[in-house]
Amino acid sequence: MIIYLIFLVLGIYCYYYLIKPFKIFNRYKKYGEGFFFPLIGEFILQNSCLEKFGDVDYIYKHINDNPANQKKMFVENIGKNIKIKLTSIDMIKDFYSYVGDQLTIDTFYTQNFKRIFGNGLVFSSGEKWKNMRRMFSPAFHFEYLKNLSSSIEKIADQVLLEYISQNRLHDVNIISMISEMTSQVVFFSFLGNSLQDIIFQGKSLAFAITHILSALSGQVMELGYLLFGAKYLKLGIFKQHRELENYLQEFKSFFLDIIKSKKEELQKEYRETGDIKQNCVLSILIKENNIQNLSDSDLLDNLMTFFIGGTDTTSHLIAMAIYYVCQNEHYYRMTQKEVDYYKQDTSKSIQDLPFMDAVINETLRIYGPGNKSFDQKVTEDITINNIKIEKDIVLTSYVNSVHRDPQIYKEPHSFRPQRWINEETKYLPPFAFLPFSSGKKNCIGQHLAMIETRIILFKFFDYFDIEPQKDYVLKIRYGLLPEPVNPLLFNLKPRHNKLN
Template identity: 25%
Template sequence: MDVGLLLLIALCSLAYWLYSKNKDYNVLCFFTKRVKTVSGAPVETIAPIAPGRTIFGNAFDVYGFDHAAIFQHQRKRAKEMRTSYLEYGMGAAVYNILDADNMEAVLNDQNLITKSIVYNFLKPALRTGLLTSTDKKWHSRRKMITPTFHFNILSQFEEIFKAESIKFVQQFAKDTEIDISLSELIPRFTLNSICETAMGIKLDDMAEQGDRYRDNFSMIEKCFIRRVSNPLLWFDKIYNMFVASEFESAFRGVHEFSSEIIAKRRTLLEHEIKTRMDQQTPDEDIYINKKQRFAMLDTLIFAEQDGLIDHRGICEEVDTLMFEGFDTTSIGLIFGLMNASLNPEAQRKCYEELSEHIADDLSNVDVNQLSKLKYMDCFVKETMRLFPSVPIMARQTVRETQLSNGLILPPYTQIVMHVFDVHRNPKHWSHPDEFQPERFLPENYQDRHTYAYVPFSAGQRNCIGQKYAMLEMKTLLVVLLKQFEVLPLVDPKEFVFHTGITLRTKNNVKVKLVRRQQN
């Protein structure tokens, strides 16, 4: 038979095979299984499909983009699509959520607790702690750590937050006014706080190591974006071959810092237990004296003694909780103080409330007093609405999953929840881009969709440290605003936002502190 004829038959056969497969697969997206509907209607009747930049669907839509370009791409696409939408990427469909109804459906689904594939990019740094683990391991660790964030323990942590806040403000004790960079100072404050509260270790003699730890996480975030923006680097073999060596020192530095923290705490804990035994402390109080602080790390060390976790497991959870404890909270405080500077009326209301409930002697501030600051609570919540520390959350299906809106998601569909856009969705918020703390007064949020505001996620994988974060943020705001007025130094229109692991600005956030005249 003629070679040309054979070739023609082969090409026709291939074309027919591709056509038949395209009923269920987006062939040019590396055989991505398509999303269907329960009714059999076109999927576009429920969720529009975003156009891709290349013939490979959306796989290369952010190829080569930096942090800022990715952020702008996500915001532009949200405005164009105006509703939750679909993309087809590298071997998987991607369902992008922009509204509270879909957010609720996903976060409340007991079968949707597996994190998206992009969380694997964090495992070289965070390993498989609470943030990245799933199934039995996640359930076991969550159950183990949850008691360490009980209200009674948080009340003890408040003493540390207060001491660290006073120490932070004392940096400016001799100044009547001073310009400061929040982007540089606040992360140091939050890292000190998480180490002393959750880890039981003061960083007073480890300042340089703490600075290097934060620098290393900046490098890790660059690595994360590098992989997110290049689908070829989603494959570990390609990443390890061409890129991994650039960031190896950052991963190693993070692990060395957490290992040093663990070693120090083990030594201190052994000394504390020996001291209590020498003092003939009752057996039931040797491991936890309710009158003393009980660090989260202590819980893990005692669990190790009971065979519930090993040393590697302790390292996993320490890496995770240190990162989440210092980074996300620092972002909330940076944007909170920025909002105070840009919204003088809101700042005035916070100060008047402080003057009413908080005495000038800040050493007596406690959890009960902070709970009376209702307007400040609204202020912090509105800050997290406009500037959620984690602007995106993502899960993936492990089996075919039917959503309440009629979509049928195939296995390994990536579900991307755009918290930033849900928090600014005009369907849920009037004047969504304006800073209005009053939205969170009880009389104003009763009819609002519960899942229109999810800065700490929701459902069974909600943030374990949300009360911890709120307490820390409010404490620093109280101590700082009690003594200083915060004035703006930068026009917010000049801010360039970018998405990495968390929400940031490309430029440093700076403010002016002006000492208040004491009556």
């Protein structure tokens, strides 16, 4: 009897994790390319690409290299799910019309990251998402964010001068360095407080974020997670799982105390004076009378969302822009020349930097930390570019594929900022450049990210001559975002005596 039960369980397992997914896989593979391996197909393929090409996304970035044989999608499996990565502009265009309605965030990977993001804007849905988006939107309007420029400049100056005064200029981890700036910017924009003196368990908050995201990313690779999801981690079977859970709870509790204290301070000021001097997300929520519609837990979840999302994505974007510019002597000199020219012309603003803007756009195109959407699960049958996509299929908009499409971009795998200055990209078709997603759930923080990126890059090339690590080979893997396997290390030499 026991033997029969074992065979029955094995049969059910084989059907749901092998036979059924493989049948669905074959049904969709005819529209493009694909890879199937029981349970861990996506992991096997990405690891293979990393080992062979140094980039987990290599196969998706190169899927459209042959214009005569364009592929609509790449099909693969993870767990019992079939995942379709959309790789053509027509498929992606239709995809965004369904996001938020018939497409909702798939929880296979995200359920673990939800432990830190909670139910903030990224993971909320329906009316709750609409209401929160409406309440937070005023704080991300471009005109309001422009007022933050001087504060962003001060934060960048402070961090860069600290590195110079402490002579920490050899083998500098650029992503970590810039994270110190971006974390302070996001914290200041949300609460109006300086992050400079705030330490969590003896470390900076930027360090804490890096530790948390790295640990959460590692956990989704464990076999127990593949089989049982985040429930397996919450059981606390292993010491490292319990330690991370305790660290997470202490980190969130630490932030919650800061939020409560700041909210009380600003509400008191508003009651007594009818205004709030500090311009930040929290003050806008109070003045717009929206604070009463948000619990302290809602505020915490959204601070975590903005803090972690804004810190990690922007720091990677800026660091990769520096990396790509430093690979080409001509681009490097053009960037420094533009910075020096605009410093001398007081009639110009930091926004008048055409070559730097081209560098930023080209980095967003070729690397962009947001060049793929969150995995979305189909909640009811839909049709994308005349192809029926069945309920429970997982879809991902792989903008990386479109950003590398030779029918859209000349020399698509080369870093060429000039394409954004000449006529080459003047008439791009819709959905050909989507570094901040599209549709209802596009990135609410994109204007802040662009302002930050422009200012910090300007400061960086003004402050330093930059020498990249010799013989460095860029390899890209996944954490929460695509990121270098080995740290981006640079030697920095001050260009001016900034300390005086």
